[in-house]
Amino acid sequence: MTTIPRRRARLEQLLTHLAETLFERDRPYTEREVNEALLTVHEDCSALRRHLVDGGLLVRPRDGSSYRRVR
Incomplete structure (x- = not known):
């Protein structure tokens, strides 16, 4: 992949x-x-990780210890 899509x-x-x-x-x-x-x-x-977290596909507990896929 060369670019991250801009369209939602x-x-x-x-x-x-x-x-x-x-x-x-x-x-x-x-x-x-x-x-x-x-x-x-x-x-x-880092941008992809932020998008995944913002989109609710990965969650990170408040302690910041790890990420988990939720959906």
Whole structure:
């Protein structure tokens, strides 16, 4: 992937696909593991990670210890 989609519908489709293919449900992931998985798709892993969290596809507990796929 060369660019992150700007259109909301395309971005949501991409994020759903990434969450379903890169992350197992209810398994905790460190930030490093999330970044490594997202780097296989695009170099701006932090933007993708933020989009996944903002979109409710990944959650991070208040203690910031790990990420989990929720949907």
